Amino acid sequence: MGIINVLDKQTANLIAAGEVVERPSSAIKEMLENCADAGATTITVEIKNGGTTYIRVTDDGCGMIRDDVPKCIMRHATSKIRTESDLEAIGTFGFRGEALAAISSVAKVRILTKSDQEQAGTLFECNFGEQVLLEDAGCPKGTTITVENIFENVPARRKFLKKDSTEALSVGATCEKFALSRPDIALTFISDNNIKMQTPGDGDLKSAVYACLGREFASMLFPVDYTLDNIRIHGFIAKPEFSRPNRNMQNFFVNNRYIRSRTMMAALEEGFRGFCPTGKFPACVLFCDIDLRLVDINVHPAKLEIKFSDERRVFDSIYFSVKNALSTAVRFSGFTEDDSPAFPEVNKQDTNEVKADVNSDIKIKVSSSEERKESKSNLKPVVTKKTEADIRTETANKAPEKTLDFLNDVYDIPQKQKLSAIDNSTVNKSQQEKTKHDESENPSSFQQSITPIKQEEIISSKQLSKPIYIGEAFDTYIVCQHRQSLYIIDKHAAHERIIYEKLKSNDYENGSQYLLEPLSVILTPKEAQAAIDNKKYFEKIGFEYDDFGMNTVIIRSLPTPIAQQDAADVFTFLTGKLAEGNTRSAGEIFDRALFTAACRAAIKGKDKYTDMDNKYIIEEIFSNEAVLYCPHGRPVIYELTKQKLDKIFDRL
Numbered sequence: 001m002g003i004i005n006v007l008d009k010q011t012a013n014l015i016a017a018g019e020v021v022e023r024p025s026s027a028i029k030e031m032l033e034n035c036a037d038a039g040a041t042t043i044t045v046e047i048k049n050g051g052t053t054y055i056r057v058t059d060d061g062c063g064m065i066r067d068d069v070p071k072c073i074m075r076h077a078t079s080k081i082r083t084e085s086d087l088e089a090i091g092t093f094g095f096r097g098e099a100l101a102a103i104s105s106v107a108k109v110r111i112l113t114k115s116d117q118e119q120a121g122t123l124f125e126c127n128f129g130e131q132v133l134l135e136d137a138g139c140p141k142g143t144t145i146t147v148e149n150i151f152e153n154v155p156a157r158r159k160f161l162k163k164d165s166t167e168a169l170s171v172g173a174t175c176e177k178f179a180l181s182r183p184d185i186a187l188t189f190i191s192d193n194n195i196k197m198q199t200p201g202d203g204d205l206k207s208a209v210y211a212c213l214g215r216e217f218a219s220m221l222f223p224v225d226y227t228l229d230n231i232r233i234h235g236f237i238a239k240p241e242f243s244r245p246n247r248n249m250q251n252f253f254v255n256n257r258y259i260r261s262r263t264m265m266a267a268l269e270e271g272f273r274g275f276c277p278t279g280k281f282p283a284c285v286l287f288c289d290i291d292l293r294l295v296d297i298n299v300h301p302a303k304l305e306i307k308f309s310d311e312r313r314v315f316d317s318i319y320f321s322v323k324n325a326l327s328t329a330v331r332f333s334g335f336t337e338d339d340s341p342a343f344p345e346v347n348k349q350d351t352n353e354v355k356a357d358v359n360s361d362i363k364i365k366v367s368s369s370e371e372r373k374e375s376k377s378n379l380k381p382v383v384t385k386k387t388e389a390d391i392r393t394e395t396a397n398k399a400p401e402k403t404l405d406f407l408n409d410v411y412d413i414p415q416k417q418k419l420s421a422i423d424n425s426t427v428n429k430s431q432q433e434k435t436k437h438d439e440s441e442n443p444s445s446f447q448q449s450i451t452p453i454k455q456e457e458i459i460s461s462k463q464l465s466k467p468i469y470i471g472e473a474f475d476t477y478i479v480c481q482h483r484q485s486l487y488i489i490d491k492h493a494a495h496e497r498i499i500y501e502k503l504k505s506n507d508y509e510n511g512s513q514y515l516l517e518p519l520s521v522i523l524t525p526k527e528a529q530a531a532i533d534n535k536k537y538f539e540k541i542g543f544e545y546d547d548f549g550m551n552t553v554i555i556r557s558l559p560t561p562i563a564q565q566d567a568a569d570v571f572t573f574l575t576g577k578l579a580e581g582n583t584r585s586a587g588e589i590f591d592r593a594l595f596t597a598a599c600r601a602a603i604k605g606k607d608k609y610t611d612m613d614n615k616y617i618i619e620e621i622f623s624n625e626a627v628l629y630c631p632h633g634r635p636v637i638y639e640l641t642k643q644k645l646d647k648i649f650d651r652l
Contacts, residue, residue, distance in 0.1 A: 020102040023161060024051025024150055025170040027103045031145055032178045033093030034100075035059035036185065038143065041201060045175055046190040050167030052158075055147040063115035063143050066122045070134060072111070073104040073126055093257060093303075100145075105129040106157070107150040113143040128153050169529040172196055176212045176525060177258040180251055180285055183208035205235060209285055214550045216522050217242070217249075217283070222329050224286065226321030229313050231290050233321035237268075238283035240275040240326075245573040248524040249283035254295060256287065259306050264288070267315040271322025280569075286321075288314065467622055469615050478614045482622065486640040491617055492602055494636045498620045499561040500598035503541045512542040512557035519555040520548070521568045526579035528553065531571075534578050537590045543571065561598075570597045 021027050028045060035043050038061025048054035064072065071077045075098060103109060104126050114121030121139035125132050151158035161167060168191045175189040179199045186201025199211040210218040221236035238249070252264045264286070272282040296307040308314050467482035478489040523531065528551040531538070538545070542559030558567050577593035578586060603613065621637060646652050 025174040029174045030099030031057040037092045042186045044188045050164035058144040060142040064113045069124045075101040108148045110146040172525045224325045228317040231317040235286040243276045243280035246576040251285045253287045263311045267318035271319045484642045488638045496602035502561040514557045527575040530578035531575045
């Protein structure tokens with residue numbers, strides 16, 4: 001007897017359903033696409049318990065006649081195509097005839113539908129692919145499909161469903177992508193009797209963006225409309241200052257179908273090169289209208305990936321459309337103050353020049369763009385830099401006692417050997433009296449009579465307990481001396497490790513820093529839910545925040561090691577990592593994400609920082625043995641001993 005078995009119809013349907021319907025959101029995506037193909041202008045999606053127990057999708061489309069209703073749950077039954085030639089240019093969302101067949105094989109389905117061709121509607125019910133009812137019913141034009149207890153007959157699949165809130169979030173994201181792809185359809189999403197999203201359906205893409213992604217995101221957009229080689233790119237790109245630490249806000253549509261495309265991502269990011277900081281990604285809602293014969297959408301079970309016959313043409317179209325939009329935004333003078341882009345402006349005459357006192361050579365220039373930027377962020381007050389002459393004058397006028405006390409503190413000299421300007425035990429009293437006499441008779445000769453005392457004559461290297469800061473090389477490396485060694489420190493790697501150690505230790509000195517003005521952060525639906533579900537992990541490191549609705553959180557306090565200007569970036573990155581999820585626990589994902597979060601908050605190589613910042617890093621390194629490698633394993637400090645130097649210069 002042979003060992004190859006022909007599977008029965010039910011088992012084959014369950015296997016096929018697993019490819020098309022992975023979770024409730026997959027079923028809703030297929031039903032939404034059927035609604036759009038039916039010509040609907042209004043759609044309502046309602047779920048309970050994340051869609052695991054109840055789903056209802058209602059539309060006002062063309063409906064179905066009674067004879068077609070039982071056929072719609074059969075595999076490969078479709079009204080979209082008839083012959084194989086139709087596959088060459090597919091203009092509808094659905095075409096395989098597998099969606100309702102897959103859904104009905106793993107759930108209890110009820111269909112209530114009516115077309116213009118019939119006086120009465122049709123009620124159809126089936127349980128796990130088996131018809132149980134077909135009768136006339138009164139209903140308006142359109143179709144309502146109810147799905148209950150999805151995967152009830154497939155325990156192997158049901159046990160892999162996530163918790164209800166996560167499944168509801170996935171459904172919301174699916175509705176969001178569909179609403180953006182079809183701004184001409186009014187979509188309402190209801191979860192557990194609460195309206196989560198509602199679009200006007202007025203055909204205006206910006207209205208759909210406002211309803212789905214929020215007011216702040218909608219206010220940060222530049223329009224895009226560009227055609228190259230019969231490929232039209234249109235939609236919106238976000239201003240560079242809205243760049244995010246992940247790609248979750250990149251939305252691409254090909255012929256109104258939401259897709260994921262590495263080609264389109266690469267073209268967008270290449271177009272933004274020079275405008276976005278390193279490690280940040282632009283946001284967009286971009287549509288690509290292309291000849292149907294130049295794309296193949298039948299390459300992915302969920303139709304989320306497609307193939308282009310000429311990827312280079314698509315890349316160039318998006319690249320040049322983005323470049324054109326950004327350059328137009330720079331040149332265009334019709335923006336209001338709130339909407340104007342913060343791009344570098346060339347040869348702009350500054351009309352807001354404020355001059356200081358007449359006797360001062362200092363001039364303060366404040367451009368209109370700088371004023372707006374300072375009004376929207378909490379910047380540190382501007383400190384006027386002193387000239388070398390000013391510094392020399394102040395140093396000369398300092399009291400000797402203060403200068404010597406400072407040396408005592410820096411080098412931690414023992415009490416017996418501390419220097420004092422009052423009790424100079426090393427100087428003969430008669431010599432002091434002679435010096436005073438010479439000064440009174442000939443003041444000009446006083447400076448010449450003092451013999452400079454070299455540092456090494458006062459303090460030996462063995463007495464040093466703290467490193468001596470020497471300077472900074474290439475705006476990247478800190479150089480210092482400690483005892484008989486010279487140390488070179490990678491300031492970014494060191495600062496990254498310092499921040500990481502303070503974040504993961506729950507008892508860092510100052511805890512949280514509360515903000516005078518709460519910080520608003522826009523997230524994707526998945527990121528917002530991740531922030532709500534994992535609040536305890538954020539509070540553990542010092543973040544305090546509230547859910548503001550519309551995928552927005554209000555941050556009220558930050559971890560002390562994180563600067564305010566980095567807070568939104570770090571917070572978004574952490575929520576993005578939690579939203580991605582994997583087989584690890586949320587706590588483990590969060591701990592791993594802290595590595596990169598610390599990197600984003602750390603000072604960067606090539607950035608200029610004050611000597612005080614560099615000295616702080618040195619102090620932390622020599623007081624904390626953990627700061628030897630960055631969280632990613634790169635070395636922080638390199639030691640060059642005096643013996644090595646002597647050997648290099650043949651002094652041994």
